Amino acid sequence: MEQDLTDILMAWTGEPIDDDRRRQLLSRLRDDAEFRKAFVAEIQMLGMLRAVQSAEPRWLELEDEIGWTARAPRQDDSHFEDGVMLRIDRATARRPSRWLAWGAGIAAVLAVGIGLGFFWFHGAGSGAGPIRADAAVAVVTQLENVRWGSGELASAEGALLAPRRIRLAQGHATIDLFNGVTLHVEGPADFEIASLDRVACYRGKIRARVPESAQGFAVTGPGVAVLDMGTEYAMNVTDDGTARIMVFKGRPQLSILDEQGDTLRSVPLKETQSVSIAPRSRRVELAMASARDFVPLPVPTPTPADLNNDYATYVRASKPWGYWRFEEAQEDSVPNEIEGRPAMLLRGGVEIETMGHNHSLLFPSPDPGQYALMDGFWDAPLGQGYAIEVWLLSENIDSATIAALVARPAPGAKDQDPHAMLVELTGRSRELIHQPGAMRYLLRLPPGAGGGTNAFTRKGYIPQRWYHVVAQRVGDRMEFWVNGEKSGEAKLGATEKTDAAVPCRLILGRLKITPQSEVGNIRPFVGRLDELAVYERPLAAEEIKEHYEAGRGMMQPKR
């Protein structure tokens, strides 16, 4: 065996080798087909040997996805050890396996009748339908090493929750309510999601982040309640009923409750303050406590969109009118990939985020001054056919604008932001009926402040996950596509047909850019967007699927 082959195999298996030699070997690998063939033969054989002598893996997530209840007996066991659990134990001891991230490693899907269902990522065949808007109030967003209490029905990430009491034996669960509140619960804990506005902590540790939009939300403990908006606080309840509260942000109100559950006394709390409330006397005392005594926030794991390198090729082949990749910004301006078309201006802290080789547009906070704005107008063929395509990831479940097309206001008009089109995320609306946590697509012709036709997605979205979204008009229909599948559509009315193009500006991350006093008129988006494209025609179904698959790396490179 020649020395170069030995050396590259040694480097391959982790033996130390200096950088110059490594570069030399890589260069030969690129240029010498015979050398490459010899190397491939070696690593291919190595791969076969490792695979054939290892135990057959237990693919729990695959089994759960497909709904296999019992494994078919192996027709030929002679090649695999029976010690599947031994292999899993070894793997778990070395590092945590994704397959066992949910404690018992089994995620059950429960029937609609007891209030649980699935979101996108479980796809078809889940066996459970979506919860109707009047039943679900929350979704399970993240689970870490979770084991549910005995007798408790296991919930998976993405499961919808109707009001219910929950016992968490161990681990950390993140639950997003449809009013934008995020709960972090650390087991062992006994708590209840009583309604969209009330969570009760009977025992254990709970932490709540309450946005300003969640008016009226409260966390209750034995004889106490914490209320306010735009705050973050944690509550621990011990076995003897003592409640301890720590405030991380804002100035919530602490209510001491009487036997009827009404406020007896109200105590304002300050940021970083910690108090203890005795169970019988209901006496409030300042407590010396550290943040470590309360539920920690999960370690944030920013998720890059991680789109395949060929994605842009597919988008360009569809000939967009405007295409912003958000790879870089120069003086708060992101260039349009299509020459001669307007750039996207970044305002109020919106920035390009870089993670490894990935770049996306980050909306870091719900600051009302935060948005992106197209530097010019688009004569959008809203009355005939068009499409808007984007990848998005939301930090939470809340009413938030992704993209708005705003027409030129008439001189002197009261409404300076007449909307022609809107793509937004919803939480739980008090004005519209739809699947909680759905995405909304609105077309409004002529542009204005009210009316129009809506199409909602049939399923909700989960925070911290990337979605490929296309909102388009096809003749007299609106179509809403998510991850390559049509997820919502609506038929348009006669008034929404026009041959005239509508000059519009594209706004990202905010409903209106004129100063607004009401939070509902801002609908700030907190999260990431990537690869935004607009077209002067609707995309074909095959194109949408191709784009999604290209982004996920399932398509062969476009030649």
Place this chain on the structure above:
Amino acid sequence: MQRPEVQDIIDQVLAGDRDAFRQLVKLFGLPLRSFLCSQVHHMEDADDLAQEVFLTVYRNLSTFRRGEDFGAWLRGIARNKVQNFFRSATRRRNATDRFRQEVCQVVGDDLDASSSADSSEMVQRLLSCVSKLPDRLRKVVRAGLDGDKPGKIAEEMNTSIGAVYNLHWRANQLLRQCLSQEVG
């Protein structure tokens, strides 16, 4: 069992017979794991990636074009999963993983072509071929698979690390001959 046409199985799954997907996993599981093990270092990572590939296949089976090579489609998805795996922030801090990522990009097409003939039956026959190796070569192969470092193997066999790699290379030549004879 007689190997059924892959397209028939796909049709069954798409018609609603989810259990039929088990047949695809059985047919392609071992060659897929071999393909992944050729590229990533840890077996657990290869198995994690294999599960991801099958999940992706199951969710997108309707997009598979009739008449095309299912194994090639599977490997294409696997190649992308491997590249994404290497691109993760954690991986990129490890020099060996960075090197592997570059190598996989260079040899990807060759490895794909070379793996196209791999079948579950062929890979399984490898164990029988290992048992037929001369003692010294079999020892080197087994020790490597057990996770022993080349340095330790060299010390036990009273030879050099380079010699251990050479022995493994010779063993692989014999294994390839054995496989081609077994296939006939």
